[in-house]
Amino acid sequence: MNMNHIYDVVGIGFGPSNLALAALFDENRDSQLSAIFLEKKSSFSWHENMLIPGTEMQISFLKDIATFRTPSSPYTFINYLHSVGRLSLFANLRTFYPSRIEFNRYFTWVAEKLDQYxxxxxxxxxxxxxxxxxxxxxxxxxxxxxxxxxxxxxxxLAKNIVVATGGFPYIPPGITRQVxxxxxxxxxxxxQKIEKYKSQSKYPYHFCVVGGGQSAAEVTHDLHQFFPNAAINCIHNNFGLKASxxxxxxxxxxxxxxxxxxxDTSGPMRKKLLEAYQNTNYAVVDTELIQKLYRIKYEESVxxxxxxxxxxxxxxxxxxxTDHHVxxxxxxxxxxxxIEPLQADALxxxxxxxxxxxxxxxxxxxxYLITNELGLPSVTRNHQLLTLSNLKAGIYLQGYHESTHGITDTLLSASSIRAQGIFEQILSASRQQIKYVKTTENRLAI
Ligand SMILES: Cc1cc2nc3c(=O)[nH]c(=O)nc-3n(C[C@H](O)[C@H](O)[C@H](O)COP(=O)(O)OP(=O)(O)OC[C@H]3O[C@@H](n4cnc5c(N)ncnc54)[C@H](O)[C@@H]3O)c2cc1C
Structure with a gap:
């Protein structure tokens, strides 16, 4: 790593999206492209605070960071299983859906192999x-x-940046918290936060969960399982939990x-498609989990x-x-x-x-960014943001283009192919580009 070096790519964030890209740089070392990724965490982890025991991936393991683009890549989930000696046992599970804990281990295994980047x-x-x-x-x-x-x-310094910083947790209005x-x-x-409650797991806590999607259902179920005397209220604005x-x-x-x-379709058609298929991802719950929760509710009524x-x-x-409750x-x-008031130990x-x-x-x-009819940055099929012509450096953004690339953009399904598109575009641009050499501070020469 060298501050004076001008990298072909500086990647920002090292979650699955940029992990998929780093794997491509590694598999194409002969391209001579240099890349470095910056991650704010101290080591790789994927949604570490939602690795609830028993939760499963919502995509097939074949939608890992490499298989769809290169099934023979060293960075496939199957190669991970083989490396850790679990391939035959996993096959015996007869599932396409590994646990979230195991997929995080797979991602971490890839990240460790790509540590130099x-x-x-x-x-x-x-x-x-x-x-x-x-x-x-x-x-x-x-x-x-x-x-x-x-x-x-x-x-x-970078000729291209690839931003993949994920989403920001949404905190609804009306909340007052202690320092x-x-x-x-x-x-x-x-x-991380529920940990301190776990030392007194038999205490009759009252927990409140806000939301009607997969995460709300998983947390509600986990609280119910882990705290045998706790009451849990799940507050949601649907009639009942909706199946994905x-x-x-x-x-x-x-x-x-x-x-x-x-x-390739028109703006109104994109909008229509997004609205019509919200129930594949938003405010919906896996059917099996709904059944588990319903069974619990029923048995409690017995x-x-x-x-x-x-x-x-x-x-x-x-x-x-407050100091003692919410x-x-x-x-x-x-x-x-x-308005129904409710007093809870945690929300x-x-x-x-x-x-x-x-x-x-x-x-x-x-x-420098050119915007589209929605007022959002205009973006190419390969996730490059369109900029004014005086800026030749490439700005790529992963995971933010649901309105132009569809509902899969924030998810994992297309991440290997998306990374490939970005990599190929950067490679092709680099072959046409002038060679930059840093001379003195603030001066660049050809
Ligand atoms: C609990 C949960 C389960 C999910 N399960 C699935 C699933 O089964 N299937 C599916 O398709 N999708 C799932 N998703 C959707 C999820 O968005 C994707 O799985 C995936 O995490 C997207 O990867 P990403 O790299 O784009 O973003 P992220 O995973 O969010 O990674 C972004 C990274 O950028 C880092 N970062 C942020 N800002 C900065 C900064 N300024 N400087 C440096 N680093 C920064 C963050 O620390 C983070 O490591 C799930 C989401 C959640 C919350």
Whole structure:
């Protein structure tokens, strides 16, 4: 790693999307392209606070970071299983859906193999244009935390950046938290924050979960299983938990080849498709989990020991954290003036993620970005943002283009093919590009 070196690619974020890209750089070392990835965490992990025992992947393991583009890649899930000596046992499970814990181990195994490409503990804070037109490149500024928790600021220079920073946890309005915030948290912190409650697992806690999607259902089920005397209220605005549609014909919407269909169609048709197939991913729950929760609810009605409660057609209006509990006010959508107060020991927000486009780290570059009819950055099929002609450096963004690339964009299904498209575009551009050489600070020569 060298600050004066001009990298072909600086990747920002090292989740599955940029992991898929790093694997391509490694498999194509003869391309001579140089790449470095910056990740704010101290090591690789994938949604570590939702690795709830018993939860499963919602995609086939064949949709790993490599198989669809190169089944013979060293970075496939099958090669991982073979390397750790579990291939035959996994085959014996007769499933396409590994546990989330196992898939995180697979991703981590890949990340360890690609360690030379990553700088952990590095949070990218800003990205500037560097140099003079027409030879402008990008300066990626990051803050590094060392082993002694010292912070320092530095930068890398790049001909291309690939931003894959994921979504931001959505916190609904109306929430007041204490400074140390021990009682209200988003699912992105679930396992870490619930830990301290686990030392007294028999205590008759009262937990409240907000949301009607997969994460809400998983957390509700986990709380019910782990805390045998706890009461749980799941507040959601549907009539009942809705099943996700993962039937075969509909599931084709996630196939990489159908991204072309979506990208090539008109704006109104894209909107229509997105609306029609929300129930493949948003505010829906895996049918098996619905059945498990319903069974629990039913059995409690038999025994009379009711711990699991669903507040249907309801929204959380406000929540106020005090030293001893959380005061939650629930509004019933059928009777908007009916507010039900509820006192809980903790409130878990299963309220999803937002994808602000462009993401905040692209703010400084935003005046170079060309926008589309929706006011969003215009983007090519291969995820390159269109920029004013004086900026030749490539800005790629992964995971933020649901409105142009379809519902799979924030998900994993197409990630290997998407990374391949980005890699090939960068490779082809690099072959046509002038060679940049850094001479002195702020001067670039050909
Ligand atoms: C609990 C859960 C389960 C899921 N299960 C599935 C599933 O089964 N199938 C599926 O298709 N999708 C699933 N998803 C969707 C999920 O978005 C994708 O699985 C995947 O995580 C997307 O990868 P990504 O690399 O784009 O983003 P992320 O995984 O969010 O990774 C982004 C990375 O960027 C880092 N980062 C952020 N900002 C900065 C910065 N400024 N500087 C440096 N680093 C930064 C973050 O620390 C993170 O490591 C799930 C999501 C959740 C929350």
């Amino acid at each position: 990553v700088n952990y503990n590095c949070t990218v804070t800003d990205i500037h244009v560097y140099g003079k037109s027409p030879h402008m490149i990008l300066r990626v500024i990051y803050e590094k935390i060392d082993a002694k928790s010292h912070r320092s600021t530095s930068y890398f 140390d915030n021990q009682r209200i948290w988003h699912t992105s912190e679930y396992l 549609d993962d039937s075969e014909f509909i599931n084709e919407i996630f196939l990489p080849e159908n991204v072309d269909l979506f990208y 025994t009379g020991k009711k711990r699991l409660h669903f507040n249907r057609l309801s929204v959380m209006k406000s929540a106020n954290e 005061e939650v006010n629930i509004k019933n959508t059928v009777c908007p003036t009916c 878990i927000l299963a309220t999803g993620y937002t994808y602000l486009n462009p993401p905040p780290i692209l703010q400084t570059l935003s005046h």
